[in-house]
Amino acid sequence: MMKTLLSTAVLAAIFSANALAAPTIVTEDNYPQAYTNMRLGAVLEKTGGVNQFFAMPNPSSVPAEQFVVRMNRDTAYSVSVIDMSSGDVTVTVPKTDEYVTIQVVDENHETQPMIYGSGEHKLTAKTDHAFVIVRTLDKQVREGLVIEAGSAKPFTVKEWDMASFHAVDKAGNIDFSNGYDQSKAFGNTESGQTPYMNYVGAAGGWGGAMVEDNIYQTSQYFPADSCYETTFVDPGAEFFWSATVYNADGRMFNDTANISSAMDPVANADGSYTIRFGCDGQANNIPVAEGNTTGKFNVLMRHYGPGEQVSNDADGYNATKLIHKVK
Structure with missing residues (x-):
């Protein structure tokens, strides 16, 4: 009898342990946390540990090799996962104009207004760890970035059910492409970010900026x-x-994927610009x-430090709505 009871107890313990170890099902509600957890894990594979920067190479033209959907080549990137739990974190950016x-x-895929310029900057976050990205037009800056953090707590990558993740991810990417509210997708609860738009924003453009820093305009397919x-x-x-072209999966597919005003594009005689596709x-x-x-493409315009007309969605200031087929 004792043996039977012991066996039952052991089986129950094993069952309980297996239940606890089962991958977490991904839903719209926890998708931002799931995808962010995976992305931070992927960054750590590049950096080798917390509180270290990795200078990202120019994004590949092979869709499967791109870190997240809708990457761009507008600026050079450095990325890190920083332990924010001490409340004493700074990043120093070398001098550049x-x-x-x-x-x-x-x-939780909540973001803050961007911090601009050189110097020592104090960083904060609501969670123990955060993804920190430095974007710059001066690639040399990346060689001199310095992180100072009061602690180096390891980051834990959780186990997620990938079948449910991919299903929710695909649906969110479609919703993003069909139209979304950037002010509610990329921000924080204090700025008006909503759970549903957080999910859509994470699926369609994980790590996107707040509207005061960078406005995104997305065309139809x-x-x-x-x-x-x-x-x-x-x-x-x-x-x-800038303007960047993506395939139906939100991925770049060619070495020539973007044009930006920083690349000195050819202007028309009246000062306007004409961008062509194909x-x-x-x-x-x-x-x-x-x-x-994929047989389809769409265009995403980014405005770094958006002008007043773009911020107010004035007529004629959304180039993605003016795209037309050339007869």
Whole structure:
């Protein structure tokens, strides 16, 4: 009898342990935490540990090799996972006159206004660890970044049910492409971020910036078998603007994936710009077919330090709405 009871107890303990060890099912509600947990784990594989920066190489043209959806080549990146639990964290940026920002994204995919410029900057977050990214037009800056943190608590990557993750991820990416509210997707609860838009934002553009720092304008999808163009007035960005082409999965697929005002694009006689998509041999052209196995593409405009008209969604200041097929 004792043996039977013991066996039952052992089996119960094993069952309980297995239940506790089972991967966590991913839903819309916990997707931002799940994806952020995975992304921080992936960053740590690059940095080798917390409180260290890794200078990201130029994103690959192979979709499967890209770190997250809708990456871009507008700036050089350095990324880290920092232990924020001490409340005494600073990042020092070397002297530069070029564009440079620091962005903090916590474990709940809540972000803060960007920090600009050189010098020593104090960082905070609501969670024990945070993803910290430095974006810059001066690649040399990345060699001199310094993190000072009061502790180095290891980060734990959790076990997630990947079947449910991929299903929720796909649905969120579609919702993002169909239209979303950036002010409610990328921010924090104090700024008006909502749980649903946090999910959509994480799925479609994990780590996105708040609207005061970088406004995103996203086009509809177009068949990748024709020539398209958009002509627009200078949007008046404080820093610069860019346009990047993605396939139906939100991935770059060609070495020539973007054009930005920092790249000195060809301007029209009246000061406006015309960007072309799939118009071989023409000025300011981004390929849309070569390397694109999905048969579709869309365009994402980024405004670094958005101008007043862009911030107010003034008519004529959303170039993605002006894209049309060239007859």
